[in-house]
Amino acid sequence: xxxxxxxxxxxxxxxxxxxxxxxxxxxxxxxxxxxxxxxxxxxxxxxxxxxxxxxxxxxxxxxxxxxxxxxxxxxxxxxxxxxxxxxxxxxxxxxxxxxxxxxxxxxxxxxxxxxxxxxxxxxxxxxxxxxxxxxxxxxxxxxxxxxxxxxxxxxxxxxxxxxxxxxxxxxxxxxxxxxxxxxxxxx
Amino acid sequence: xxxxxxxxxxxxxxxxxxxxxxxxxxxxxxxxxxxxxxxxxxxxxxxxxxxxxxxxxxxxxxxxxxxxxxxxxxxxxxxxxxxxxxxxxxxxxxxxxxxxxxxxxxxxxxxxxxxxxxxxxxxxxxxxxxxxxxxxxxxxxxxxxxxxxxxxxxxxxxxxxxxxxxxxxxxxxxxxxxxxxxxxxxxxxxxxx
Numbered sequence: 001x002x003x004x005x006x007x008x009x010x011x012x013x014x015x016x017x018x019x020x021x022x023x024x025x026x027x028x029x030x031x032x033x034x035x036x037x038x039x040x041x042x043x044x045x046x047x048x049x050x051x052x053x054x055x056x057x058x059x060x061x062x063x064x065x066x067x068x069x070x071x072x073x074x075x076x077x078x079x080x081x082x083x084x085x086x087x088x089x090x091x092x093x094x095x096x097x098x099x100x101x102x103x104x105x106x107x108x109x110x111x112x113x114x115x116x117x118x119x120x121x122x123x124x125x126x127x128x129x130x131x132x133x134x135x136x137x138x139x140x141x142x143x144x145x146x147x148x149x150x151x152x153x154x155x156x157x158x159x160x161x162x163x164x165x166x167x168x169x170x171x172x173x174x175x176x177x178x179x180x181x182x183x184x185x186x187x
Numbered sequence: 188x189x190x191x192x193x194x195x196x197x198x199x200x201x202x203x204x205x206x207x208x209x210x211x212x213x214x215x216x217x218x219x220x221x222x223x224x225x226x227x228x229x230x231x232x233x234x235x236x237x238x239x240x241x242x243x244x245x246x247x248x249x250x251x252x253x254x255x256x257x258x259x260x261x262x263x264x265x266x267x268x269x270x271x272x273x274x275x276x277x278x279x280x281x282x283x284x285x286x287x288x289x290x291x292x293x294x295x296x297x298x299x300x301x302x303x304x305x306x307x308x309x310x311x312x313x314x315x316x317x318x319x320x321x322x323x324x325x326x327x328x329x330x331x332x333x334x335x336x337x338x339x340x341x342x343x344x345x346x347x348x349x350x351x352x353x354x355x356x357x358x359x360x361x362x363x364x365x366x367x368x369x370x371x372x373x374x375x376x377x378x379x380x
Contacts, residue, residue, distance in 0.1 A: 073371070074371075076374070077371070077374035080374035080375070081374060081375075084375070133353060136349065137346055137349055137350060137353075138346075140336060140342075140345045140346045140348070140349035141342035141343060141345055141346045142342070146337035146338065147337070149336050149337045149345065150333055150334070150336065150337040151375075152349075153332065153333045153336045153337075153349060153352055154333055154375040154376050154377055155374075155375065155376075156349060156352070156353050156356075157329060157333075157352055157353055157355075157356030157375075157376030158356070158371065158373070158374055158375060158376050159353070160353035160354070160356045160357045160360075160376075161356050161357060161359070161360040161370060161371040161376065162371060163357065164357045164360040164361060164370060164371075165360065165370050165371060168364075174357065174360070174361050175274070175275070175278070175354065175357045175358060175361060177278075177354070178277070178278035178279075178281035178282060178351075178354055179281070179282075179285070179347070179350035179351060179354060180350055180353035180354045180357060181346075181350045
């Protein structure tokens, strides 16, 4: 994970009057806020949905061995993301949402009930990963803490890489757009 | 790191310097750059805008290097690999265009491509070498963007960088696959500067 410890603050503050002025007048740019906690809680919730989704897909026995191996790997990644976000969320006094217990727990999981083939499950995973990318795209504009911004940057890149593998599995272009926002308009 | 120009662009994006307290650092922190406020005394807004412009200009430098690398790679590669290189070239050009527009909107002067990228791309003389160079440049860009997103003050710029970073991470997966490597080697994409 990113080990940001306000290095930028220290470097800029010690380097130039303009940098010091920036720090004095824009302290909010260097500290996590209550809204950061809200964004984090939302992200933790999505990661938990993803962990549940990949496990549910694995439980169907519809996946061949290579695809199951991929889903298991991605589930591990999502769990790692969740854990990495939960720590700063707790530091901010926030609490993670409850983990999903059934596909009815979250609208994003609804397609699971209709999945009948491996192709259905991969398509579902693409939709879920795309929604998560969109959430992180939004978060990039909302978060104030540099450390958290760095963390979500490292995560959203990974979600994009998941999309490459999943799209490839369905014969889709792996990188269809120059800007991966997760939003329909980017496509 | 693949060359001095790319290394400098990375350092400006990351906000660090090998010299400590150099002009590079000052530029990244909002002072000492070629970018000047349009009028009047420096305000928080203009200082922030200047710092953001410096960061985005460093990103433009990285994108222009990638453009040169993919243009060269497209001449060496064949078949699907060439098709991919051309697509990625187009996408890097779109990134450079978007970042150039952003700098202009902030009242800055966008960095221009270097006159000659041969010292960077000339060493890749085989298809495999071209792919490896592209992968190194993509990893450098991702590492820089991960740092940059934490430094940018403008929310929309952070979103633009996030969408570009994700695209570059996707490029990495494709290139790694072409080189016989795992497409998703870790849960956190840090790049490799």
